[in-house]
Amino acid sequence: MRLSDIKEILPALDNVEFQLENGTFVPEHFHVTEVGIITKHFIDCGGTTRDEKVVNFQLWSANDYEHRLKPAKLVNIIKLSEEKLGIEDAEIEVEYQSETIGKYDLDFNGNHFILKNKQTACLAQESCGIPVEKQNSDLNTTCCSPDSGCC
Known part of the structure; x- marks a missing residue:
């Protein structure tokens, strides 16, 4: 609003x-x-x-x-x-x-x-390497993969 x-x-x-x-x-x-x-x-x-x-x-x-x-x-x-x-x-x-x-x-x-x-949300999902179907499905995963350069 x-x-x-x-x-x-x-x-x-x-x-x-x-x-x-x-x-x-x-x-x-x-x-x-x-x-x-x-x-x-x-x-x-x-x-x-x-x-x-x-x-x-x-x-x-x-x-x-x-x-x-x-x-x-x-x-x-x-x-x-x-x-x-x-x-x-x-x-x-x-x-x-x-x-x-x-x-x-x-x-x-x-x-x-x-x-x-x-x-909260990741604003750069394209940089984080999160597959769309796995997003928010597993709380033990991290936002970024080690080689993505975003973490």
Whole structure:
């Protein structure tokens, strides 16, 4: 989901609710403690340099159990971040505390926002020598063969 998508959805909602893919809801007294831009400049195992930019929301729950973030308030937080940080329309990544800080993609099911589990992946599969049919089928194999030059 892009920032423009959430800005279109929020005005039609009575409440802002986030749910993990496993069905668990983020406690309704959560706060959005950060809205920002995360830029990642990196090289993949095939030697290609890449850039990623996401809009980041950080969710946090405290002991103020009566707190409720209303849609209009979140719209105002987003507008302020656009003005002060120059945030552009990009995919949203949500940080939320579970056993450790988790990073999630964001979706909407018509009623509430879904924190979708993110997965790692090899971005240079053509360099790693992984046969397509064997990919992710055996956890004991490595991404790269010793002579592929990508590890």
